[in-house]
Amino acid sequence: MKQNKIFKRCPRCDNKCLLNATKCEECGLIFSRLEFATNTAAKNMIKKGDRSYILYTSDLPKDLSYTKLLIYTLILGLFGAHYYYTGKYIKGILMSAMMAYAIVCLIFNAYLVEYLSFLYLPIGIGVLAWIVSCVYVICKKFKVPVFIETTETGGFKV
Numbered sequence: 001m002k003q004n005k006i007f008k009r010c011p012r013c014d015n016k017c018l019l020n021a022t023k024c025e026e027c028g029l030i031f032s033r034l035e036f037a038t039n040t041a042a043k044n045m046i047k048k049g050d051r052s053y054i055l056y057t058s059d060l061p062k063d064l065s066y067t068k069l070l071i072y073t074l075i076l077g078l079f080g081a082h083y084y085y086t087g088k089y090i091k092g093i094l095m096s097a098m099m100a101y102a103i104v105c106l107i108f109n110a111y112l113v114e115y116l117s118f119l120y121l122p123i124g125i126g127v128l129a130w131i132v133s134c135v136y137v138i139c140k141k142f143k144v145p146v147f148i149e150t151t152e153t154g155g156f157k158v
Contacts, residue, residue, distance in 0.1 A: 005019060006018065006019050007019060008021075010024040010026065010027060010029055011029070011034070011055040011056060011057040011146075012024065012027050012029045012055050013026045013027040013029075015027065017031075033148050034055075034057065034059065034146070034148065036148055036149060037055065037057070037061045037146035037147065037148045038061050038062070038063050038146065038147060038148075038149065039061050039063050039064050039086060039087060039144055039145065039146055039147075040063050041146075041147040041149050042054050042087055042144075042145040042146050042147040043087035043145070044147075045147055046087050046089065046145065053147060053148075054145045054146070054147055055145070055146050055147070055148070056143040056144065056145055056146075057143060057144065057146055058140060058141050058142060058143050058144075060140075060144060061144070061146050064085075064086065064144060066140070068085065069082055069085060069086070069137055069142070070138070072085050073130075073133055073134055073137045073142075074134060077095075077130045077133055077134060078095065078098075078099050078102075078126070078127070078130050079095060079096055079099050080092035080093070080094070080095030080096045080099075082133060082137065082142075083095060086142075086144040086145065087144070087145050088144075088145065094126075095126060095129070095130070098122055098123065098125075098126030099126070101122055101123065102123045102126070105119065105120065105123065
């Protein structure tokens with residue numbers, strides 16, 4: 001039996017709010033402002049090192065394409081392309097490093113298997129992280145960073 005969803009989570013404070021609520025009772029975020037959220041502005045803020053006003057939401061903003069995200073995750077996900085596309089640069093670097101490590105292990109396979117077989121563990125963790133990312137993207141639960149730019153607050157408050 002399918003259960004009716006009556007709650008939603010606030011992307012700022014993760015508080016449970018009623019589905020028809022207009023703002024979060026805990027932090028005061030007005031949910032209608034999420035329509036103006038962009039991933040491009042969030043990427044720029046991340047590059048500057050300012051993460052204080054960035055929200056993570058599974059509702060994709062207008063400047064991200066679900067189709068592109070799905071293709072990047074399924075085809076180039078082991079290299080971290082979907083993380084670079086959404087602005088999660090640290091995770092993207094970790095996935096790229098894992099893939100570079102996998103290539104090194106492939107080249108020197110005979111030596112590693114014979115002496116240090118436990119060094120394959122990071123590759124397994126990376127592949128598992130890729131599978132989890134694929135499931136999250138397919139189920140539309142993959143969280144992306146967004147930033148809400150408004151003229152009345154100078155682009156900083158959400």
